[in-house]
Amino acid sequence: MSVFLLAALALATVNENVPFRTALPKVYLIDYAATHVGNPEYLETIAAAPPDILHVGHDLAFKSHLGPCRGFGSFPASYDLMSPDECEAEITRLREYVDSLHRAGARTVIPYICDVFLFGDHEKRTGFWTFYDHWEEYERFGFGERPKTDPIEWMQSDERRPFERNDMFVYEPCINHPDWQRYLRAIVRLVAQCGYDGVFVDVNSFRCPHACCRSLFWTYLRERYSVREIAKSFGFDSPGSVRLNEKGGDLTAVETCRFRAWSFARLFTMLKNEGEAIRPGFMLLPNLSPMAHIAGVRQRIGNGQDVGRWATACDWLMFEEMQQPGLFGASTISDCTLQYKLAFANRVRGGMLLYHARDPGGVSLAMAEAGAGGGGALIQGGYESPEVRNRYHAFWRENRDFFEGYEPWSQVGVCYFRDELYWGNLEHLRAIYRLRAHLSEHHVLFDFIVDGGLNREQLCGYKAVILPFVRHLSDKEIETLREYVAHGGVLVVAGDCGAFDKLGRRRVRRPFLRWMNFPDTAGLPPIRHTGKGVCISLGGLDEYVPSPAFNLYDLNEEEANDIGVVMRRAQEYPDVPKNPSPLLGLIMPLAKTDLSVAGPDTPRTVQVSAFVKRDAAGGVLVLHLLNYNLPIHGLAKSGPPVPVHDIVIDVPLPQGWRAVSAETIAPDAPPENIAFAKSGLRTRASVPQLDLYKVLRIRCKNTLEH
Ligand SMILES: [Zn+2]
Structure with a gap:
């Protein structure tokens, strides 16, 4: 591998010592209509309330899923391969189009690509295969030689899904296949050459078991473990013996999940670098899917989606949510507080694609959330309520001093560790959703402490730290928590925290019980003063964090996506009175402060x-x-x-x-x-x-x- 390529592959390192600070929120619009290019009326719409970020669809000569296909729709009615000369002319036209959007006031313009879909039929040689069979003719656009492997060999799965139009199928290439990577890199260079300021990368889900990933998994493991450790912990004695574990339950399964997240961060870095070389400051914004409901998060565990690991490769990411902020029924709150806090804790800006936040109230509250979340944006579909966007835009710019360069001021830290989900710990996930809503509704200032964040600098600012079912902790993390308590902190341990080390080895005794000198039995006194602080050991959260009968986060994805279902369900529940919080009632006298x-x-x-x-x-x-x-x-x-x-x-x-x-x-x-x-x-x-x-x-x- 050349030195250049190695440099390009190096993931950006995050300087954890520099605090992550708030930034001015952005006005961000998204619209995939195929009628934008060369359309003066569209420019007028943009100019009426220009966004900071304008996210368009397939306004490209070369589409990631189809190659050089005429038209700008996601799924053109008929596949029509453009000749190389036509592509040249189209790129010239697109350059003028992107320029015109800039002139209309859009500061950052980004188009759509997808890193895991290809459309066509490998047997009938249609769609993407039409392009592949004519690859040489397009070499001048930076694609290089035709790959020796047919695209059918790039796939993460042997299945292809029928697509209702054009007699085409949807295929899923593997993001680690070198030929697919080479193609995507050329696509991103062409994006930048059209004058775009960045690119949106959609879907981002893969679970490839093939050789392309097995050999890279060995490389990934070798960056973290010695050959001896790999043999001992995983049972692999050579690259040839490596296997990924889909089923869960052991360290190999956890590393498989981490490896997939790492693979995306690696791909995003590669693609961003390609854009950056042509357009300095090139933005790469991946879709992280929804997080409004636990079911959606759960089904995506291990598919490579991981806020913290992606944050090493990009400055922004999208949460794709169906709802709008506000109140359903008498008491069901719809908000994006969890997403904003999670993004901020991971040092990345969150953009919330809220499909139904389009009316003045919804746009207003969703834009306010971006301010309250420390930066980021509502990603608004379409152009409704321009007066609201203009008002917020002016408000932010005129009051920069209120929004830029601040650090969180919170009294409570809640540990939310992605790796716990990789260990299959869904109790942790449920506790996070529950605690988040509870603390928000009781007006507690809190942050998430994410993987790798249990350090003295971060903890010293908190009156209380909550550890909800965090089963895997290193000795160093336990020691840091012990120091935190010794210096006066209040630590709330819920469930069997620290029962395992980071390699999944069970500790002989649970560390917090041992440290507090509790017997390892039920019926424990929950509170123990130690040093200047206190440790509280709770078996569970049910008693202390009462959960309302209905929560949006408990819906499954299909229910959550149907506003009719959400409204009906929410209306079944009467207004819930705001009772004092048993959790705060327990913590506050010990923390000697009102939280x-x-x-x-x-x-x-x-x-x-x-x-x-x-x-x-x-x-x-x-x-x-x-x-x-x-x-x-x-x-x-x-x-x-x-x-x-x-x-x-x-x-x-x-x-x-x-x-x-x-x-x-x-x-x-x-x-x-x-x-x-x-x-x-x-x-x-x-x-x-x-x-x-x-x-x-x-x-x-x-x-x-x-
Ligand atoms: Zn693969």
Whole structure:
């Protein structure tokens, strides 16, 4: 392998010591219509409310799934191979088209490719095979020599699915097959040559058992284990003996999942580098599928989708969700808080494709979520509600100081480890969804702590750390948690945390029980003071985190995708009263602080997130207040919001900080000075009215330095 190729393959390393900070949210539109190119009316639509990111469909001469096929539809009515000269002319026309979109005000324009689908018929030589059989004629476009293997040999699966049009089938190539990779790299170069600023990569799911992956799996393992360790832990003595484990249950299965996620990160890096060489700053934005429901996450475990591992290769990713934010029925909240927090914790910006957020209320609340989530975007389908987008766009740009360069200000850390899912630990997954909703509804400022994040620097900021069914912990992680408690932290351990090490070896005794000197039996006292802090050992969460009878995250994918079903189900449940949280009731006296930052009368539909920025004189604390009481009436129909009055915010400030001013801003209300008062180490302020979204900024002086 050449040095150049090795450099190109090197994955970007993330500097964990530099805090990940908030960024100005983006206005992001998506539309795959085939009628955009050379269409003056389309340019007028764009110019009326220009997005930061415009995501178009197949506006390319060479499509990833079909090759040089005429037209811009996803699935053209008839396959019509363009001649090389026609391709030249088409690329020239597309360059002018992308330029015209830039002139209309779209800053970043990206088209669609897919890394795991090919369309055609390998027997009748139609679709992609038409192109493959004429490959040499197109070499000048950067495809190089015709691959020696027929595309039918690139596939991850022997199955092909019939496609209802054109007598074609859908095939699934393996992202690790070198010939398919070579083709995708040429496609991305052509994307960049058309003047696009990046590329969207769709589907991203693979489970290939073939030689292309077995040999690479050996390479992957060798980067992590010695030959002896591979023999001992996996039973492979050579590249030829390697097998992947689909079935789960052991370290080979876990490494198979990690390997697939690593394979995507590797492919994304390759593709991004191809674009970057032609268009500096080239963006690569992959689709990570939905995370609104546990069933969707569960069925994709091990298919290569992994926020943390992908974040090493790209700055943005898409969550593809069907719903819109707001309130179903009397008490079922639809939000993207989990997705935004997960993306932020993994140091990547999340874009939420919410198919039904198109009406003014839905667009407004979804754009507000991007601000409250620390950056990212609503990915809006189509162009409805331009006045709302323009209002938010202006609001963000005029108030950059509220949105850019902040770090999270949270009192609680919740460990959400992707690797637990690779071990088949669904209890962890369910606990995360439940805890997330519970903490949001009780106005607790919290972050996710993700794989690799259990370190002193991260933990020291939290009053409490929750470890929900995290079964696999290293000795070092356990030691870090012990130090955290010794220095005064409150650690909540739910379930059999740390029962195994990272290689899946069972520990003789569960570490937190041993450390607290509890007997390994049921009926334990749950609380033990140790050092300056406390460890709480809970058998489970049922008693402490009561779950409402109906949750959107419990729906299966089919149900969740049907708004009629969601509305019917939500309406079956009456308004749930907001009872005090048993979990907070347990933690707060031990943490000696109030972990809820909004008064007890604040409804569950209000969610709060907070960020800080430090400067020479002191700093700034911003709190984002969102009101999800935006009744959803049907598909892309919501509102008006039911305002909340007199919200008492009572928030701890960083050590030594004293509030000197407080004000709110909102996209739909004038700025307002807010009365505030010091109460111990906290500051109390009252926000008179919240419709959908307000940002409360508290400027502070650092009294320690003055
Ligand atoms: Zn493969």
